[in-house]
Amino acid sequence: MKKYISLFVIAGIVHSLFSLYWGFGGEAGLTTVGTWVFTLSANYGIWINIALLIVAVVKFLATIMPLTLTNHFDKRIYYVSLVGSVVLILYGGLNTLIGWLKMFKIIEIHNYYTAFGQAFVWDPLFLLWGIGLFGYVKMLKKSKRNNVV
Template structure:
């Protein structure tokens, strides 16, 4: 169970910290997300920063709330975490594959840097987050059913 916790917590916290960093005005690595971020930032200014901070808070909650299942099993948190893990696996997995298809020029690539982020950084992190969360939730369920 600990290996799953490490996997999803690290992936979730990395996502959280970058969203928070960008929300606070940082822009290192932002080009790997896509040029649309710069367009929205230019158009909405501080509102875009606030939205990124809210996204960071949601990612943080999605990372730490499932950890409460270790001490207190709650069916709602369990099923939300289960659904969230499946979503993260599908979202991260599909987008990672799409990123690779863009790199191999099977799909048209409009932005090289965002494709690198999609194929190697952000979407694989979503995939790992989902795999870790799913492994954790399923192993926890087996542990709780024995009690």
């Protein structure tokens, strides 16, 4: 179970920290997200920073809340985590695949850095986050069923 915890916690925390960094005005790595970020920032200024800070908090909570299941099994947190893991797997998996198709020039690339981030950084992290979370909640449910923690 520890490998699943490590996988989803690391992926979720990395996502959270970058959103926090960007929310405080950092720009490193933003080109790998997309040029639309710069357009939004130019149009809405501080509101985008506030939104990114909120996103960072939500990502962080979504990462740590499932860890409470280890000590106290809560069906609501379990099912939200399970659904969240499936969404992360589908979203991250599909976008990673699309990113790879762009990198292999099967699909047209509009921005190399964005396609690179999609194929090799952000969406694979979403995928790993989802896989780790899914494995964790399924193993936790199985261990609870067998009264083993």
